[in-house]
Amino acid sequence: MKLDQLAYIVIGSSKIEQWRDFGVKVLGTMSEDGPDGALYLKYDEWHYRLLILPDEEERLVAAGWSVRSRAAYRAALESAKAAGLEIHEGGQAERRVRMVQEFFRFVDPNGSPHEVCWGRTMSAVPFVSPVGVSRFITGDLGVGHVVLPSRGAFDECVAFYEDVMGLDYSDFLSRSVAPGKDVRAYFFHCANGRQHSLALAEVPEETGIIHFLIEVQTLDDVGRAMERAREEDAPLVRGLGRHVNDSIVSFYLQSPSGFHVEYGFGGEVMDWTDHEVRNISYGTYWGHEWQPGFAPQIPSGKRRP
Ligand SMILES: [Fe+2]
Known part of the structure; x- marks a missing residue:
């Protein structure tokens, strides 16, 4: 495909x-x-x-x-x-x-x-955000990304994404967190410049989706969304932070269905011709702190220099 x-x-x-x-x-x-x-x-x-x-x-x-x-x-x-x-x-x-x-x-x-x-359907109604978001970053980059849980078939699924769905590795995270215990999250892209449209993580999640990403145009759009979440009592799951692989600055909310929504800006648009697939080893450069009541899905384990 x-x-x-x-x-x-x-x-x-x-x-x-x-x-x-x-x-x-x-x-x-x-x-x-x-x-x-x-x-x-x-x-x-x-x-x-x-x-x-x-x-x-x-x-x-x-x-x-x-x-x-x-x-x-x-x-x-x-x-x-x-x-x-x-x-x-x-x-x-x-x-x-x-x-x-x-x-x-x-x-x-x-x-x-x-x-x-x-054959998707366009809308004749111009998009105007009811709360003043300047723009959502979509177009050829697509809706954002989804992170899916692995249910015991991690390696088979990685091969399936490559061989059947025709996705390519963007990068991967593989790290030993305890003797004999590794955590893995693999990231994939399709035929556009979004750094990853799909990720697979060894994290359990009953709803079948760990989170999806929505990207907006500016830092102010992100900050104002954090304010709205607080005003509307939408639970904050992780505070502001920057990811290693797509460089996005984002925070995480709990959706009404229980799984999380990542909301960020500044995701890198990739030119894949010279990209080297890397083990990024950590998900986050800084921030993304788990809020009280939410257990880290992948332990940070970061050591400060
Ligand atoms: Fe994400």
Whole structure:
């Protein structure tokens, strides 16, 4: 497969109204009701980037990848079939709610769901953030990134991302945290300059998604989002910090579904031609301190010089 971008994220939730408030009042997106109780959160020229579907449990329904044409879609579908994947091709009702021409779904070796689509729907409504976010960084870079939990099939999943989904390593984190115990998080990109669109981490998470990233244009957009989160009682999970691999300055909130949302600015846009895949060994240069009540997912273990 040749996937162009992580185009959308679908979340199943019993907390649609909380998600609407979280999206509009904290993240700064627009919202619109969809068919059958669905909620669209829009933050650029597309009809939506986040789709929340009514569900009895809180869970990732899909990481949604897009390709640019029907021909590219047919090629992706053929390669998925050739790889022996169990494929679900979206029916009319599912295509309608996703507002795409066609999509198919499969799960990776850890059971995490992915969709590939073509023919997404633009919005004629200009994006204006209801709380004054200057701009969300999307376009060809896609929605942001998702970090998925490994459920015992880490190595198989890494191979699957490379060999079946056609993703490339961006870099990886592998570090011994105790005798006989390593932590690993691997980062992948697709056919654009976002440093990683997908990461796989050896961190358990019931909802099937550890966090997703939303990127905004300025430091002020990030600081004002921290203020809104405090005013709206959205729990702060990690304070402000800068990541090693994509250089993004970000903080983390708890979403209404329990998993986390990273909110940042200044992510590096990569030219992959000269990039050397590195073991970054630590996730964060500075900051990102875990707040009381939230246990670190990957222990920092950093030593000061
Ligand atoms: Fe992240």
